[in-house]
Amino acid sequence: MKRNKGIVLTLALVLALLAAAGCSSSPPAKDNSPKQPVELKLAHFFPATHPAETQLVQPWAKAIGEATQGRVKITSYPGQTLLQADAVYDGVVNGIADIGLSCFSYTRGRFPVLEAFELPGITYNSSKAASQTAWEGVRQLNPKEIQDTKLLMVFCTGPGDLFTKVPVNNLNDLKGLDIRATGLSAKTLKTLGANPVAMPQSDAYEALSKGVVKGNLSPVEVLKGWKHAEVTSYLTRTPFLYNTLFFVTMNLNKWSSLPPETQKAIEEVNDRFFKEVAAGLWDRQNEEALKWAVEEKGMKVINLPKEEADQWIKLVKPIQDEFVNSMNAKGLNGQEILDTVKKLSEKYNRQ
DSSP states (O other): OHHHHHHHHHHHHHHHHHHHHHHHTSOOOOOOSOOOOEEEEEEEOSOTTSHIIIIIIHHHHHHHHHHTTTSEEEEEEOTTSSSOGGGHHHHHHTTSSSEEEEEGGGSTTSSTGGGGGGOTTOOOSSHHHHHHHHHHHHHHHOOGGGTTEEEEEEEEOOSOEEEESSOOOSHHHHTTOEEEOOHHHHHHHHHTTOEEEOOOHHHHHHHHHTTSOSEEEEOTTHHHHSOGGGTOOEEEEOTTSOOOEEEEEEEHHHHHHSOHHHHHHHHHHHHHHIIIIITTHHHHHHHHHHHHHHHHHOOEEEEOOHHHHHHHHHHHHHHHHHHHHHHHHTTSOHHHHHHHHHHHHHHHHHO
């Protein structure tokens, strides 16, 4: 009897252990707690009060957060607080920033094909026309030089003018004048006889106030956005000399790590903000800035006579030829690139 009783106890113990094991093998309860959002750092050089930050970056970041249902959170670092203006693109490539906004021209020679959109002698009627030209053109050309990041959008200042401390009515007035300029604009001014001085827009106010430079070749918006009407007195209209191409781009690895539905949501927001905000951002700023500069700061506007303007355009035409030759030397079809830009600019100027 004792032996049978021991067997029964042993069997009972085994059954209890098996039951316990069966309970422990049940699937774990699902974790319904919200996942942490992907946090992205965005670097740019505009001041925190500039429309590029207040009207584009902040609303765009908010819209992406909403479109991804909080899965993506973008924090902006304006005013070069994370990266200097000329280091933004490489900073995105290297992962210092996840997203960057800056000018291609700040790293001269780094983006040779994209210089086509800043060539002098091509007139843009507005920043919207220039931006539409550039964004469609970049997607058509798809140059190798931008394949190391995920390009989210490009947009432009459109036509720029000369604003100076002394009046510039003709080429003689421009000769030897120290003018702040970057990228192709520097080459353009040198061709016209001026002395270009390279520096980011963020350094120009101090340079103008101290007389280090006597003028700037830029979109009119900087007269108010960067307060340059406080340190210059004259504006010479030169819509055939200038266009600056901005980029908003993302680290390629970070982009690739996002789920397809998140990527799709971001691209839909990009498309909407390009059309509704970025493409014409400088048109709105230019109009407001010119009114402020003339009415509040007493700036004088100079319009070149047609004969004088034609002479300037004739002098800068060889820069287009040099561009074509340099592209050909790289094994690219320079004339096709230039013709693409001209055709698109004509298309969007008409619109």
